[in-house]
Amino acid sequence: xxxxxxTIETFANQEYKWGFVTDIEADAIPRGLNEGVIRLISAKKQxxxxxxxxxxxxxxxxxxxxxxxxxxxxxxxxxxxxxxxYSSPKSKKGGPKSLGEIDPELLKTYAKLGIPLKEQEILxxxxxxxxxxxxxxxxxxxxxxKAMGIIFGSFSEAVQEHPDLVRQYLGSVVPSSDNFFxxxxxxxxxxxxxxYVPKGVRCPMELSTYxxxxxxxxxxxxxxxxxxxxxxxxxxxxxxxAPMRDTNQLHAAVVELVALDNAQIKYSxxxxxxxxxxxxxxxxxxxxxxxxxxxxxxxxxSWTQVETGSAITWKYPSCLLxxxxxxxxxxxxxxxxNWQQADTGTKMIHxxxxxTSTIVSKGISAGHGQNTYRGGVKILKSAxxxxxxxxxxxxxxxDKCGAHTFPYLEVKNTSSQVxxxxxxxxxxxxxxxxxxxxxxxSEDAVSMIVHGFCKQVFRELxxxxxxxxxxxxxxxxxxxxx
Amino acid sequence: MALLEIKDLxxxxxxxxxLKGISLTVNSGEVHAxxxxxxxxxxxxxxxxxxxxxxxxxxxKVIYDGKDLLAMLPEDRAREGVFLAFQYPVEIPGVxxxxxxxxxxxxxxxxxxxxxxxxxxxxxxVKDRMNLLEMDQALLNRAVNAGFSGxxxxxxxxxxxxxLEPRLAILDETDSGLDxxxxxxxxxxxxALRSPQRAMIVVTHYQRLLNYIVPxxxxxxxxxxxxxxxxxxxxxELEESGYAGLGIEDEEEAVGKV
Numbered sequence: 085x086x087x088x089x090x091t092i093e094t095f096a097n098q099e100y101k102w103g104f105v106t107d108i109e110a111d112a113i114p115r116g117l118n119e120g121v122i123r124l125i126s127a128k129k130q131x132x133x134x135x136x137x138x139x140x141x142x143x144x145x146x147x148x149x150x151x152x153x154x155x156x157x158x159x160x161x162x163x164x165x166x167x168x169x170y171s172s173p174k175s176k177k178g179g180p181k182s183l184g185e186i187d188p189e190l191l192k193t194y195a196k197l198g199i200p201l202k203e204q205e206i207l208x209x210x211x212x213x214x215x216x217x218x219x220x221x222x223x224x225x226x227x228x229x230k231a232m233g234i235i236f237g238s239f240s241e242a243v244q245e246h247p248d249l250v251r252q253y254l255g256s257v258v259p260s261s262d263n264f265f266x267x268x269x270x271x272x273x274x275x276x277x278x279x280y281v282p283k284g285v286r287c288p289m290e291l292s293t294y295x296x297x298x299x300x301x302x303x304x305x306x307x308x309x310x311x312x313x314x315x316x317x318x319x320x321x322x323x324x325x326a327p328m329r330d331t332n333q334l335h336a337a338v339v340e341l342v343a344l345d346n347a348q349i350k351y352s353x354x355x356x357x358x359x360x361x362x363x364x365x366x367x368x369x370x371x372x373x374x375x376x377x378x379x380x381x382x383x384x385x386s387w388t389q390v391e392t393g394s395a396i397t398w399k400y401p402s403c404l405l406x407x408x409x410x411x412x413x414x415x416x417x418x419x420x421x422n423w424q425q426a427d428t429g430t431k432m433i434h435x436x437x438x439x440t441s442t443i444v445s446k447g448i449s450a451g452h453g454q455n456t457y458r459g460g461v462k463i464l465k466s467a468x469x470x471x472x473x474x475x476x477x478x479x480x481x482x483d484k485c486g487a488h489t490f491p492y493l494e495v496k497n498t499s500s501q502v503x504x505x506x507x508x509x510x511x512x513x514x515x516x517x518x519x520x521x522x523x524x525x526s527e528d529a530v531s532m533i534v535h536g537f538c539k540q541v542f543r544e545l546x547x548x549x550x551x552x553x554x555x556x557x558x559x560x561x562x563x564x565x566x
Numbered sequence: 567m568a569l570l571e572i573k574d575l576x577x578x579x580x581x582x583x584x585l586k587g588i589s590l591t592v593n594s595g596e597v598h599a600x601x602x603x604x605x606x607x608x609x610x611x612x613x614x615x616x617x618x619x620x621x622x623x624x625x626x627k628v629i630y631d632g633k634d635l636l637a638m639l640p641e642d643r644a645r646e647g648v649f650l651a652f653q654y655p656v657e658i659p660g661v662x663x664x665x666x667x668x669x670x671x672x673x674x675x676x677x678x679x680x681x682x683x684x685x686x687x688x689x690x691x692v693k694d695r696m697n698l699l700e701m702d703q704a705l706l707n708r709a710v711n712a713g714f715s716g717x718x719x720x721x722x723x724x725x726x727x728x729x730l731e732p733r734l735a736i737l738d739e740t741d742s743g744l745d746x747x748x749x750x751x752x753x754x755x756x757x758a759l760r761s762p763q764r765a766m767i768v769v770t771h772y773q774r775l776l777n778y779i780v781p782x783x784x785x786x787x788x789x790x791x792x793x794x795x796x797x798x799x800x801x802x803e804l805e806e807s808g809y810a811g812l813g814i815e816d817e818e819e820a821v822g823k824v
Binding site: 509512514515517518519520521522523524525526528532533535536537539 | 616617618619639640641643644645649650652655656657658659660661662665666667669670671673674677709726730
């Protein structure tokens with residue numbers, strides 16, 4: 085095996101650095117799923133009756149559903165009775181009232197992850213909500229945001245403090261019966277983040293949620309709901325990690341975004357759940373439903389994702405472009421190495437007039453990784469003058485991996501324009517030699533080429549996140565000159 | 567002490583021996599032309615000196631600046647001042663020419679214990695060298711060689727050489743695919759880089775290039791061996807009588823005659 089191939093493999097085989105376990109006592113319920121469990125979760129969270137009913141309805145519907153098999157991913161059947169559906173770090177009654185009351189072990193965990201929860205230490209301009217297993221353990225900068233009328237915090241709190249808002253929007257974008265995993269989430273979701281930005285307010289800082297799975301055999305089912313009222317703007321970041329374990333863990337989240345007239349939501353994800361070891365043992369099953377509704381005129385929802393973790397990723401952050409002139413965007417980098425599988429992409433549903441959407445998908449496959457882009461662009465009859473541009477590129481490192489592309493286009497009128505471009509390339513030995521002949525080491529050459537490939541997507545990430553994403557791909561920043 | 571000393575170098579690709587005992591001494595300040603028909607081993611010699619792993623050295627040694635060149639990684643050879651202008655420059659989509667060159671220059675500077683150049687100083691250097699090659703500045707911001715014409719690629723190679731300032735430059739068929747105007751520009755760039763501190767090995771099939779880059783020495787390569795060495799007049803001799811005049815079969819000429 086020559087040196088360049090070696091480098092590509094080393095690059096693809098970097099170790100997972102976030103795989104530690106926090107030794108903290110957890111309040112977990114017995115494994116298994118039935119109506120009793122759902123009632124128990126709801127009771128633990130002291131939820132109103134309507135929410136319990138909503139959960140039960142979702143559960144009953146879920147029981148009639150079959151796990152989807154259309155995705156290009158393969159895994160043994162999941163035993164849904166062998167999962168713990170609720171686990172929270174044990175703490176004083178009612179959870180921490182302020183950041184000062186958070187268990188030091190938890191603070192240490194987040195510090196180790198580079199997510200400080202003490203406000204004085206935090207990166208200026210980012211407010212963080214930290215979710216540990218099933219519950220939110222702390223939110224920073226809450227008061228400052230509150231003064232502007234922005235509600236940002238855990239989902240459970242929002243249920244208690246803003247039940248009308250939650251009730252109005254919950255399930256309005258992703259109905260509880262939407263799909264198998266969304267239904268499961270609706271039945272058992274434990275926490276997540278809630279954000280409401282009122283009319284005309286531009287949220288002055290990045291809002292961020294950091295998800296951490298710690299407990300063993302636990303599923304994480306969080307639910308995020310973001311509402312941008314007329315003329316509001318918010319940029320939201322999401323990050324995730326989990327310990328290294330040799331069994332698979334399920335993560336089935338739902339994210340709903342609602343943008344009203346002239347509102348704008350930017351949602352960025354760096355997903356780094358534990359991908360399993362180099363033989364494909366363990367890792368997170370990341371089965372997530374993310375959807376945004378551009379309900380208002382001139383509204384805009386922009387999804388940016390960097391997916392490097394998880395044993396299996398199944399997610400399609402989508403946009404319902406209902407308001408006239410509304411805009412949907414999807415920028416994605418998905419990396420699969422070792423035995424990781426990703427089936428990811430987006431759906432852009434054009435309903436309003438002159439709606440536009442942009443899709444840029446970059447898939448990187450290494451090792452035995454399998455990377456699938458699946459995208460749907462649907463232009464309804466009502467969406468006169470709609471436009472879509474899709475670009476999906478695949479980069480292969482080595483010769484045991486795979487890249488697959490499934491674009492679906494459906495156009496129901498004659499005044500719309502749809503463009504689709506795709507490419508597949510491979511890092512060649514000749515490219516690496518060329519770089520080395522100029523003095524650049526093979527590691528730097530690979531990361532330079534990978535970064536060059538992803539640049540178009542990284543550009544869309546907020547600064548702090550772009551840095552994290554680059555570190556994740558083990559590459560150095562391009563663009564400091566020129 | 568010679569800058570480069572090649573002693574009885576043998577190299578194979580697969581199970582085919584391509585270099586069958588090459589010996590050559592190059593001093594700083596000298597320009598050596600290596601001529602020969604297709605398949606004579608010219609490009610292989612260039613690639614072996616640069617460290618291409620495709621070729622396996624089976625015998626002989628190469629001393630560069632007192633060091634064992636063959637024991638060094640390709641990137642270390644580059645950092646020590648060995649530059650290869652590729653016959654077929656490689657395209658690297660997504661990586662801008664400018665960024666690529668800055669990474670290369672700083673890797674070399676770091677190796678030599680020099681401070682890395684910041685964006686401003688780098689830009690000043692680059693602008694200066696661009697004038698030398700009459701390069702279009704737009705090429706700098708485009709991805710490395712991606713979508714460049716043949717002439718632009720070759721010009722880009724010499725431009726990189728001008729920025730990286732090697733001590734030993736190996737030009738592999740830099741004239742191929744160039745029209746006469748481009749050839750003049752590239753040759754002028756190369757000539758501007760001739761210096762007593764720098765040696766050049768110019769690999770070419772045709773004498774044409776040597777009208778513009780006048781060598782100190784000419785070596786004729788055939789079937790993996792140097793069969794004749796001389797001054798610049800040897801190139802003219804070849805021009806007159808062709809490789810056949812030296813009793814060497816040239817595939818291309820043979821085909822041309824049919």
